[in-house]
Amino acid sequence: MVTARRTGLREQKKQATRQALREAALRLALERGPDNVRVDDIAEAAGVSPRTYNNYFSSREQAIVAAVTAERESRVAAAVAARPAGVRLADAVIDAIVEQYTDPGEHDRDALLLITTRPVLRDAFVDAAAAIEHPLTDAIADRLGGSGRDTARVLAASVAAAVRVALERWTRWTAAASPAAGGLVVPSGSLPDLLRAALAPLTPALDAAEERRAAAPEN
Amino acid sequence: MVTARRTGLREQKKQATRQALREAALRLALERGPDNVRVDDIAEAAGVSPRTYNNYFSSREQAIVAAVTAERESRVAAAVAARPAGVRLADAVIDAIVEQYTDPGEHDRDALLLITTRPVLRDAFVDAAAAIEHPLTDAIADRLGGSGRDTARVLAASVAAAVRVALERWTRWTAAASPAAGGLVVPSGSLPDLLRAALAPLTPALDAAEERRAAAPEN
DNA sequence: ACGCAAACTTGCGTACACGCACTTTTTGTA
DNA sequence: TACAAAAAGTGCGTGTACGCAAGTTTGCGT
Numbered sequence: 217m218v219t220a221r222r223t224g225l226r227e228q229k230k231q232a233t234r235q236a237l238r239e240a241a242l243r244l245a246l247e248r249g250p251d252n253v254r255v256d257d258i259a260e261a262a263g264v265s266p267r268t269y270n271n272y273f274s275s276r277e278q279a280i281v282a283a284v285t286a287e288r289e290s291r292v293a294a295a296v297a298a299r300p301a302g303v304r305l306a307d308a309v310i311d312a313i314v315e316q317y318t319d320p321g322e323h324d325r326d327a328l329l330l331i332t333t334r335p336v337l338r339d340a341f342v343d344a345a346a347a348i349e350h351p352l353t354d355a356i357a358d359r360l361g362g363s364g365r366d367t368a369r370v371l372a373a374s375v376a377a378a379v380r381v382a383l384e385r386w387t388r389w390t391a392a393a394s395p396a397a398g399g400l401v402v403p404s405g406s407l408p409d410l411l412r413a414a415l416a417p418l419t420p421a422l423d424a425a426e427e428r429r430a431a432a433p434e435n
Numbered sequence: 436m437v438t439a440r441r442t443g444l445r446e447q448k449k450q451a452t453r454q455a456l457r458e459a460a461l462r463l464a465l466e467r468g469p470d471n472v473r474v475d476d477i478a479e480a481a482g483v484s485p486r487t488y489n490n491y492f493s494s495r496e497q498a499i500v501a502a503v504t505a506e507r508e509s510r511v512a513a514a515v516a517a518r519p520a521g522v523r524l525a526d527a528v529i530d531a532i533v534e535q536y537t538d539p540g541e542h543d544r545d546a547l548l549l550i551t552t553r554p555v556l557r558d559a560f561v562d563a564a565a566a567i568e569h570p571l572t573d574a575i576a577d578r579l580g581g582s583g584r585d586t587a588r589v590l591a592a593s594v595a596a597a598v599r600v601a602l603e604r605w606t607r608w609t610a611a612a613s614p615a616a617g618g619l620v621v622p623s624g625s626l627p628d629l630l631r632a633a634l635a636p637l638t639p640a641l642d643a644a645e646e647r648r649a650a651a652p653e654n
Numbered sequence: 655a656c657g658c659a660a661a662c663t664t665g666c667g668t669a670c671a672c673g674c675a676c677t678t679t680t681t682g683t684a
Numbered sequence: 685t686a687c688a689a690a691a692a693g694t695g696c697g698t699g700t701a702c703g704c705a706a707g708t709t710t711g712c713g714t
Binding site (some may be wrong): 474485489 | 670672677680
């Protein structure tokens with residue numbers, strides 16, 4: 217298992233507060249528009265003090281965006297770990313990421329529209345992808361065997377960087393396409409395509425790392 | 436040329452202000468300790484209004500750190516561009532980075548000590564490495580030929596991520612080593628070594644990109 | 655069941671980041 | 685040389701981030 221959950225009740229409440237905060241943040245942002253939401257409002261809606269809010273999120277944008285990106289980090293790592301051991305590392309990583317970033321239905325549709333519209337939220341959304349680095353490090357390290365932790369870290373960081381590039385491109389053209397006609401589709405503009413395109417250049421590095429693991433058997 | 440400088444006098448003054456600000460920030464931080472420096476002080480020392488200060492730097496830490504990392508971004512890109520065309524891309528990039536991150540003498544010695552001590556400054560210092568991404572994208576794109584701009588972007592982002600990892604490790608053990616005996620040296624703890632180790636896993640990706648460029652001649 | 659230690663919450667105070675509207679400086683052009 | 689447009693500097697106001705030092709809750713050993 218990659219996910220090592222600590223003790224029970226305390227962590228449980230913490231996650232509950234976290235969720236309450238991000239959901240309140242998103243809901244209010246959608247209702248009133250993001251500029252008409254104060255952190256006090258979010259805190260109040262979540263039933264905690266404003267100070268506590270800042271113990272969970274270090275910017276207002278982060279809280280709003282978190283409602284969409286919530287837990288995606290650990291899910292990506294889990295998805296990588298879930299691939300059969302025979303699968304090539306590069307495929308496991310890329311497929312897992314594409315899978316987790318595939319639009320999960322209508323629910324966040326308007327949320328994403330709101331986010332991609334405002335530059336500040338766009339940036340926060342893109343930056344949120346960096347959170348996959350540490351879980352992904354663990355997942356890759358597991359596949360490489362204990363010897364390659366340092367390599368896994370670098371690869372995970374690179375993958376996160378590539379994802380960030382893809383998201384930047386995606387938010388770019390969604391912003392450009394929205395004001396125009398709704399039917400205009402940019403060549404290779406879908407998020408999965410962008411992700412695969414951005415991650416492709418890293419495939420040789422992932423392959424090579426896996427190769428060296430095969431050469432140096434265990435630890 | 437990678438460096439396309441715009442008009443003259445305006446940009447000149449801008450850079451002068453920038454330099455004045457970061458030097459004032461560092462000097463005051465060294466004199467009084469970083470916690471006893473207000474942005475008003477920095478602005479005053481540089482001869483601009485506090486508001487202008489915030490047009491240049493979006494955090495106090497950024498300004499202090501900038502005095503050490505100043506222009507390293509563009510110098511890395513220039514160093515990559517300066518390597519002969521026959522050199523392998525991976526070597527050009529890695530050597531250029533190591534060269535530019537080699538400690539440049541006693542001048543910043545105490546500054547780096549100050550920075551690596553305080554966690555907030557450490558983070559800012561590490562984050563500053565992300566600035567190499569865009570210049571490096573241009574430099575790599577030049578070597579790949581016009582076709583591979585997107586690939587160059589991903590590779591540059593990955594390289595920047597690897598550098599960040601190396602810097603994190605470096606600041607980690609400098610922080611751990613300083614309080615202890617001064618003579619304690621961690622295995623492969625020098626910054627150049629850490630950089631090469633962190634960048635090594637990306638070599639296959641850089642090679643592959645270069646290879647494909649050879650296959651598809653020009654544009 | 656008890657109580658201590660660690661973790662989380664909270665209020666307060668301070669400094670900071672940044673949008674906006676306005677003034678001053680620089681640039682390109684007639 | 686003169687002038688209009690663009691860019692940079694500035695003052696102001698508002699909301700925000702975060703350190704600190706309480707107070708409160710949870711976990712755990714006995």
